[in-house]
Amino acid sequence: MIQVDQLTKRYGPVTAIEDVSFGVEKGQIVGFLGPNGAGKSTTMKILSCFMPATSGTARVAGFDVFSDSLEVRRRIGYLPENAPLYPDLPVATYLDFVAEIKGIPRSARKARVADVMDRCFVSEMQRRLIGKLSKGYRQRVGLAQALLGDPEVLILDEPTIGLDPKQIAEIRTLIRSLAGQHTVILSTHILPEVSMVCDGVIIINRGRIVARGTESELVAQVFPTARIELRVRAAQDDVAGALRAVPGVLAVQPLQSRDGSAAFVVESSRGRDVSGEIVKLVTSRGWELRELRQAGMSLEDVFLRVVAGEEAPEPSAPVEAA
């Protein structure tokens, strides 16, 4: 549905994206991940026909965004970064304007506008001026205008920014419900969002795609070994030696410990769970087990490692569950 080939965009001497290629299948939801300034918004602006690429091609639903711009624009719903809307228009008036401009016939317009207002939870604000709305409502009005006309492809630049946790959950459910009939490409910095909403992930950094695939593929690709984090109350060297002797263990790295206990990351080959053996070892030696958990496997760790191009921060620092 979306096919991007060797897309490059330069703003004068600054290269925003370089040689970006990817494809998105019909009905899929793909998350675009990357630090600020990585080129997410640039890619989306090109896909939405707002601006041209310096070189390379992008096709949406089989139409080139440059030469068949109008055909592409008939098929997309776009939510730009920060949802730029007209502050002096009331919500319903604004959405009616968008519906008309998208070519929804007069007879159907009212019902379609009411429908997207319901789906985006803005119905109760429909008489209010957009400029008087809170950021969360504005964002949802932005999403509502993208959904109007039921476009095949949705391009959403940070759709959940500025929403409170309850609204985020509602919008995620909404986006998730679009999968199947709609192809969605969304950008975000919120990593758990990608895990919850998206079928696939594209990680972009400094204008280049650095990793892509499903979440589990990425984890397997970036962390070829399974990792267990372990904390026991015993002498560091004794424990390290004993752990290395456990069958299946590939490496043992000592960690900084906060409370004087010995802490390690134990790596084993993927698919081979050594936690049972470790527990046996610890109990047979009479050490006091403080903590034992799977570590470093979330998308967040993948992201940090891929983007920073280096080891994720100390795995002993509690990592928010993704």
Added chain:
Amino acid sequence: MRWWAVFKKEMWLYFGSPVAYVVFTFFLLISGWFFSQIFLYYSNASMQAFMQPQFGQSLNITDNVMRPLFSNMAVVLLFFVPMLTMRLFAEEKKSGTIELLLTYPIRDGEVLAGKFLAAGALFVTLLALTLVYPVLVAFFTRIEWGPILSGYLGLLLAGATFLAVGVLISSLTENQIVAGFGTFGVLLALWIVSWGAEFAGPNLRALLQYLSITEHMDGFSRGIIDTKDLVYYLTAIALALFLTLRSLESKRWRG
């Protein structure tokens, strides 16, 4: 009919914000002041014409009230039109709404048509409100409607030219103040360019006079609809709108 959506939106923004009301109020206040002064002067001159009948021969409403009124209103419009047009594209660029507008399935020409016609409709309303002056005059004296209508046609064409220039300049910048002052500067330059004709050689003089917006208005307010003047305004409007379209399209290929 997609331009109609843009037209309605622009009308909402003009009338939903104070812009339209402020422009209407002050334009009517100032042109009303001009009208009352000119009319008082005319009635005073008419009194004196009782004493000197030969002087009174040349007094008439068309030449002594409406013509000066039209040329004064045109000067006032020079100040007001930039304020109507400056936001049309500049505001959308600044606030980022242009990004949505240009990614909707609508042609650039339709966007431009909606915006230009909205500003035009506002302007026509403004002119229509000033019809109250000749109607007032008609209460007191016999009035020739032909030259008045042609005078309004002249104002309409000159105003549409102002609007087209304003839309063009608004599409070139994202700063409304730059758009407003730029438009005002260009219009003023087009206004006073004929002043240089006095000291210019014959060829240059003809050119400077032809370029001037004033020179082309005068015929209309005397009741003369000259093709030369019509062509001047219509080409100026077409050229400015064509360049606006190019400037909008350039976004798509230049980025």
